Amino acid sequence: xxxxxxxxxxxxxxxxxxxxxxxxxxxxxxxxxxxxxxxxxxxxxxxxxxxxxxxxxxxxxxxxxxxxxxxxxxxxxxxxxxxxxxxxxxxxxxxxxxxxxxxxxxxxxxxxxxxxxxxxxxxxxxxxxxxxxxxxxxxxxxxxxxxxxxxxxxxxxxxxxxxxxxxxxxxxxxxxxxxxxxxxxxxxxxxxxxxxxxxxxxxxxxxxxxxxxxxxxxxxxxxxxxxxxxxxxxxxxxxxxxxxxxxxxxxxxxxxxxxxxxxxxxxxxxxxxxxxxxxxxxxxxxxxxxxxxxxxxxxxxxxxxxxxxxxxxxxxxxxxxxxxxxxxxxxxxxxxxxxxxxxxxxxxxxxxxxxxxxxxxxxxxxxxxxxxxxxxxxxxxxxxxxxxxxxxxxxxxxxxxxxxxxxxxxxxxxxxxxxxxxxxxxxxxxxxxxxxxxxxxxxxxxxxxxxxxx
Numbered sequence: 182x183x184x185x186x187x188x189x190x191x192x193x194x195x196x197x198x199x200x201x202x203x204x205x206x207x208x209x210x211x212x213x214x215x216x217x218x219x220x221x222x223x224x225x226x227x228x229x230x231x232x233x234x235x236x237x238x239x240x241x242x243x244x245x246x247x248x249x250x251x252x253x254x255x256x257x258x259x260x261x262x263x264x265x266x267x268x269x270x271x272x273x274x275x276x277x278x279x280x281x282x283x284x285x286x287x288x289x290x291x292x293x294x295x296x297x298x299x300x301x302x303x304x305x306x307x308x309x310x311x312x313x314x315x316x317x318x319x320x321x322x323x324x325x326x327x328x329x330x331x332x333x334x335x336x337x338x339x340x341x342x343x344x345x346x347x348x349x350x351x352x353x354x355x356x357x358x359x360x361x362x363x364x365x366x367x368x369x370x371x372x373x374x375x376x377x378x379x380x381x382x383x384x385x386x387x388x389x390x391x392x393x394x395x396x397x398x399x400x401x402x403x404x405x406x407x408x409x410x411x412x413x414x415x416x417x418x419x420x421x422x423x424x425x426x427x428x429x430x431x432x433x434x435x436x437x438x439x440x441x442x443x444x445x446x447x448x449x450x451x452x453x454x455x456x457x458x459x460x461x462x463x464x465x466x467x468x469x470x471x472x473x474x475x476x477x478x479x480x481x482x483x484x485x486x487x488x489x490x491x492x493x494x495x496x497x498x499x500x501x502x503x504x505x506x507x508x509x510x511x512x513x514x515x516x517x518x519x520x521x522x523x524x525x526x527x528x529x530x531x532x533x534x535x536x537x538x539x540x541x542x543x544x545x546x547x548x549x550x551x552x553x554x555x556x557x558x559x560x561x562x563x564x565x566x567x568x569x570x571x572x573x574x575x576x577x578x579x580x581x582x583x584x585x586x587x588x589x590x591x592x593x594x595x596x597x598x599x600x601x602x603x604x605x606x607x608x609x610x611x612x613x614x615x616x617x618x619x620x621x622x623x624x625x626x627x628x629x630x631x632x633x634x635x
Contacts, residue, residue: 222247225294227274229254231306233294239617242314242525243286251279258301262310263293270297289314289398289525290488291556311557313618313627314396314525314532335622344624350394351534352608355633361391361535366494366516369410371420378419378465381412383434385479385491386427392524393532393626400524401428401479401489407530408518408554409477409493414468415500422464422477424456428486431455434464435480436495438575438596441466447480455481472499472506473575474516474550474596484556488522490530492554497575503548507571508580509600511548513541519591519613519628521555526618526627533619533629539611540633541603547632549599553591559618562588563601563632565609572598588614603634 221241225248226234240246250260252274261270262284271280287310295307335343354360371379383403390400390407403409414420426432433455435447445466449455456462475495479486494516504510520527528536541547549568553559567585571578574596589597612619613628620626 221245222249224248225250225260227252227254227258227260227296227306229256231296231301231304233260233296233306233308236308238294238308238310240287240310240312242289242312245286246284248282248284249279250274250282252276257298258306259297261295261297263295265290273298287312288523289392290523291521311521312525313521314393340622340624343622347534347624347626351536351538351631354534354538355540359535359537360394361531363388363390363406363530364537365406365408365530366411367404367406369404369412374421378421379414380421380423381410382423382425383409384425384427385432387429388490390490390524390530391535392527392530393535396532398524399489400530401486401491403477403491403493407490407524408516409491411516412477412493412495413498414495415498416468416470416472418468420466420468423461424464425461426456426458429458430486431457431481432479432486432491433481434462435478436464437476437478437594438470439466439475439495440469449481468497470497470575471577472497472503473572473577474552474598475575476552476554476596478554485523487554488520488524488556490524492518492552494518494550494552496550506577507548507598507600509546509548509602511600512545513539513547513603514550515539515548516550516552517630519551519553519555519559519561521557521559521618521628526613528628528630532627533625536630538608538631538633540635541601542635543603543606545603545634547601547603549601550596551589551591551599552596553593556593558590558592558615559628560588560590560614561611562614563609563611565605565607566601566603566632568599568601570597571600572596601632603632606634608633 221244250271252258255276257273259271259273261268269284271282274280289312292310294310295302371381374380388400388402388405389397391397400407424434433447433449444452445464446452477495478492499506502510518529525532567587569583569585571583609632611630611632618628
């Protein structure tokens with residue numbers, strides 16, 4: 182079986198990535214979601230039904246933001262953006278009043294929006310501001326009373342050139358290797374101790390992580406990498422995880438989807454004390470679950486810690502190969518994590534054009550273990566070929582329950598195993614189909630990679 186590598190045959194050199202997502206529209210926002218990643222001014226309305234509209238707002242990182250806020254109700258409401266170290270908020274607005282809220286450029290990440298009237302946020306009057314590193318620099322002002330499309334500050338040629346530059350940078354990896362520092366999913370070999378126990382040593386710490394060329398963010402990592410190391414075990418294995426906490430905050434490790442003793446579940450003050458900074462903890466259990474994909478991740482301050490990179494794959498592999506489980510022995514096997522937290526929209530901790538392509542030879546079977554450790558739904562779409570969904574949440578699907586698809590919606594916490602029979606040569610885009618997670622006026626970014634079939 183071949184795992185992903187950067188060494189590829191000459192036939193792949195010079196291929197051009199032509200299958201992409203349809204260009205994201207920069208038209209008016211819908212009632213539920215604002216597709217405004219390319220603008221810096223946003224219209225927000227507040228209502229007596231305790232709703233903020235739009236509930237979800239997409240915005241570019243490190244760009245000043247202006248919110249024009251209108252209270253359409255009769256009672257008082259306000260609008261606030263909760264950043265990590267400061268809350269930006271309007272004054273209390275009487276019914277029918279309008280105010281402007283200026284927010285300085287924010288780093289990539291998800292931020293809560295809410296009404297600050299006592300009890301309103303608890304009753305559901307809140308939303309999310311999703312700030313992402315994107316290629317978009319189109320600027321526009323949204324008129325609260327109109328539904329006009331933003332006017333681009335770039336020419337058509339500038340937009341096309343920027344899009345091509347991103348594709349060229351991605352394709353260049355086929356010959357030159359990764360275009361960013363740091364790669365996750367490096368296999369972690371166990372130590373064999375105490376008569377056959379497999380021990381895996383993990384250290385959690387803060388790191389600087391390059392998510393796309395030239396973009397370096399504050400992250401948290403297992404053994405210095407995002408996602409954490411690839412851990413492979415087999416049914417019946419006795420395993421031990423020795424975990425050292427080098428963070429400046431408590432930590433606990435949870436094994437997502439695995440059947441294990443309650444004391445090993447990794448939930449602070451429920452099954453264990455948190456691992457305090459400078460301390461360590463040992464988890465030990467026997468692998469009882471069927472072959473498939475499982476995940477290890479933080480379970481302390483998890484919105485920040487998992488969003489910052491503290492997650493990794495734990496693959497329970499069959500002792501006699503995947504043929505007896507999924508009906509095919511893969512020629513290529515890889516894991517793909519979907520993320521949308523403090524690292525921005527990403528695949529395996531990287532945003533396009535730094536995402537790693539999946540390399541296959543025509544006729545290969547490709548097994549992809551996919552997990553969503555973000556906070557949003559992500560429908561993953563493969564161009565040019567269909568795939569067979571063969572496993573879900575660690576359970577192999579029976580032959581009668583497997584199904585073919587080209588788009589698979591993956592909810593937070595879900596895992597799927599898919600098989601692709603790579604019969605169609607070319608460079609085929611593989612991306613989230615929420616288009617403002619993948620493409621803007623300057624081209625593709627975020628949750629885009631490709632399956633390269635030579």
